[in-house]
Amino acid sequence: MKKLTSVFISSILHNKLYDEFEDNVGKLSDIYVTTEEGYPRVIGYQIKKDGEVFNYEFRSIQFFEDGKGRVSIKVKGVKEIIPRTYSYLLSKNLLNKQIVDVNGKKVVRVNDLKMAEIAGELRVVAVDSGTLALGRRFRMEGALKAFFGIFRKSPSDTIIMWDDVESIEMVNDNLKISVPYKKLSKLHPADLADILESMDSEYRTKIFESLDENLAADTLEEIEPEIQADILQTVSESKVAEVLEAMPNDEIADMLEEVDAETAEKLLMNLEKDDADEVRELMGYEDETVGSIMNPDYISFNLNISVGETIDLLRALKPDDEIAHYIYITDEENRLNGVLTLRDLIIALPDMLIRDIMNSSFIKVSVSDDIESTVELAMKYDLISLPVTDYEDKLCGIVIIHDIIDDYVFNSKKKKYKKVV
Numbered sequence: 020m021k022k023l024t025s026v027f028i029s030s031i032l033h034n035k036l037y038d039e040f041e042d043n044v045g046k047l048s049d050i051y052v053t054t055e056e057g058y059p060r061v062i063g064y065q066i067k068k069d070g071e072v073f074n075y076e077f078r079s080i081q082f083f084e085d086g087k088g089r090v091s092i093k094v095k096g097v098k099e100i101i102p103r104t105y106s107y108l109l110s111k112n113l114l115n116k117q118i119v120d121v122n123g124k125k126v127v128r129v130n131d132l133k134m135a136e137i138a139g140e141l142r143v144v145a146v147d148s149g150t151l152a153l154g155r156r157f158r159m160e161g162a163l164k165a166f167f168g169i170f171r172k173s174p175s176d177t178i179i180m181w182d183d184v185e186s187i188e189m190v191n192d193n194l195k196i197s198v199p200y201k202k203l204s205k206l207h208p209a210d211l212a213d214i215l216e217s218m219d220s221e222y223r224t225k226i227f228e229s230l231d232e233n234l235a236a237d238t239l240e241e242i243e244p245e246i247q248a249d250i251l252q253t254v255s256e257s258k259v260a261e262v263l264e265a266m267p268n269d270e271i272a273d274m275l276e277e278v279d280a281e282t283a284e285k286l287l288m289n290l291e292k293d294d295a296d297e298v299r300e301l302m303g304y305e306d307e308t309v310g311s312i313m314n315p316d317y318i319s320f321n322l323n324i325s326v327g328e329t330i331d332l333l334r335a336l337k338p339d340d341e342i343a344h345y346i347y348i349t350d351e352e353n354r355l356n357g358v359l360t361l362r363d364l365i366i367a368l369p370d371m372l373i374r375d376i377m378n379s380s381f382i383k384v385s386v387s388d389d390i391e392s393t394v395e396l397a398m399k400y401d402l403i404s405l406p407v408t409d410y411e412d413k414l415c416g417i418v419i420i421h422d423i424i425d426d427y428v429f430n431s432k433k434k435k436y437k438k439v440v
Contacts, residue, residue, distance in 0.1 A: 020083040025135035026090060027147065028109060029155040031082065036066065036092040044097055048072065049108040050134075058142035058181050061134065063100055065108065076100045080141065109143065117222055118146055119185040121202045124210045126217045131155060133178065146184050149177030204234060212241035215250075224253045236265035244277040251278065251286060260289040268294055269314045269416075272301035309393050310386030312423065313407045313416035319347040320373060322356055327369030341419055344403045348377045353413045355383060355406055383408055384418065394423055 028050065036044040045068030052059035064080075066073045078096025085091065109132055118129050130152035133145040185202040203211060203226060211230075215223050215238065227235060227250055239247060239262060251259060251274065263271055263286065271290075275283040275298065283302075287295045297315055304310030318338055320329055329346070346364070348357040357377030367376045383406045384393050397405060397420040409415040 020085055020091070023082040023084055023090065025133060025144070026082045027152070027155055028114065028132045028134060029130075029152065030088075030090045031092060032110060034090060034092055036064075036080075036094050038097055039093075039095045044068070044075070044094060045073065047092065049110045051102055051106040052109055052143060053103075053106055058137065058144055059109075061141040061143075062106055063102060074100050074102050117218060118148075119203060119214055120148075120179050120183060121185055121206065122183045123179070124206065124214060126214055127177075127179065131176075144181055146179045146181065147176050148179065151176050204230060208234065208237035209241045211238045216243060216246055220249055220253060223250065228254055228258055232261040232265045235262045239274070240266065240270050244274070247274050248278045248282075252282060256289070259286060263289050267314060267316055268297045269301055269312070269316075272298045273312075276302060304386060307390055308386065309384050309388045309390060309407055309418050312390065313386065313418045314342065314422075315416040316342050317347060317406070317414070317417045318342060318345075319349045319353075319414060322348055322350060322372075322374040324373060325369065326364055326367045326371045326373060326376065329373055330364055330369070333364075341421075342404075342417065345406075345417075346373075347406055347414055348373055349414055355381070355408065355414045357381065358406070381406070386410070386415065390423060393418060394420065397423075 031047055033046050033048070035046055038044055045066035047064060048067045049065040050061055051063035051065065051074070052061050063074055063076045066075055076098050077094040078098075079094065081093045083091045083093065113129050113132060116129055117126050119125070120127050127146070127148035129146050130149065131147035132143055133147060134141055135144045136142075137144070203214070206214070211234070215226060218226070223246075227238075230238065235258070239250065242250070254262075271294075275286060278286070287298060290298065301310070301313070301315065316339070318333070318336070320332065324332075333343075333346075343361065346359040346361070347355055348359065350356055357374070357379045358381045359373060359377050363376055363378075364373075382396055382400055382402065384396065385408055387410070393405060396402070402420065404417045404419045406414055407416040407418055
């Protein structure tokens with residue numbers, strides 16, 4: 020008999036355990052592990068015997084293989100315990116559940132779990148999402164290998180170290196595995212969106228609820244429209260309110276166009292009146308026009324302030340990157356008089372007026388202009404964004420060219436317009 024230093028849970032579940040007196044303790048039903056950080060530590064065992072379920076801990080546990088793939092279990096110091104509140108069952112709560120491969124940035128199913136002895140303690144060290152793991156679980160490993168052999172292939176384990184996974188199975192409302200979704204929260208919103216899109220609705224909702232409002236807002240912007248609608252209608256009202264508060268109004272308008280009118284109005288109730296009115300206005304523009312995709316957030320200053328004052332105001336505003344490329348100079352009636360870049364401000368003297376350094380020759384578009392001609396203008400003049408004016412020729416927003424290309428030309432997100440090129 021060969022002593023094993025590591026073992027798959029599928030190879031020991033439902034196996035008999037024998038104590039130091041060779042007495043049958045029962046069959047292994049499940050394994051308790053802690054919720055602490057790091058590799059989950061085994062702290063107890065759920066055993067079935069004569070139709071009853073017992074919870075035990077052992078002074079020691081050893082696994083032996085007989086050479087034919089069968090694993091026997093030897094234990095010492097059997098003691099009945101009460102399960103701790105900060106523990107959970109591996110088979111019940113993880114096996115056959117979804118889990119996130121953080122490095123691979125994808126959702127996988129837990130077909131098996133690998134445990135190993137570390138510093139005298141048995142711990143979960145890896146997840147197996149491979150085909151061979153299924154064979155082990157259903158006691159069909161030999162048959163599976165024979166089937167693959169027909170095609171001259173071999174089934175394999177797909178091992179993902181525990182450091183690289185994030186459980187998405189909540190045990191109950193009070194107990195969460197480690198810090199909820201701590202590893203997921205470090206992913207880029209675009210990667211997190213891909214993961215959420217591949218999940219069941221139930222798990223998707225749980226994870227989205229756990230994100231802070233800024234990451235949730237950024238992630239929601241990256242998600243496909245039909246899944247956006249599902250999230251908005253399944254998460255709590257408080258979560259919807261905080262996420263919409265953190266999102267730009269143009270993104271909110273895009274999302275609400277994917278839900279029915281009644282749901283849209285219900286969601287708009289989470290916004291301040293001015294924001295809700297602005298979103299309704301954006302939704303009112305015809306598809307394929309600049310107004311339907313413009314961002315109502317932009318940076319503008321009056322003609323008569325100095326460069327130094329402008330820089331101080333920008334420091335206080337801390338604008339988002341996407342709207343900070345250009346600074347628009349307007350008069351008292353909010354009509355566009357000129358444009359500045361950040362470089363223009365940096366190289367100018369602090370006491371100079373911005374009206375004296377602004378570029379008075381600029382390109383602008385109207386809310387009623389079509390998207391295709393706007394893209395052509397941007398490409399011709401190598402512009403990152405363009406100012407948008409309303410029907411009274413007043414500045415009312417900007418259109419960001421990256422958004423148009425990302426959303427429409429390559430169709431990588433949602434949106435209304437599908438044929439720009």
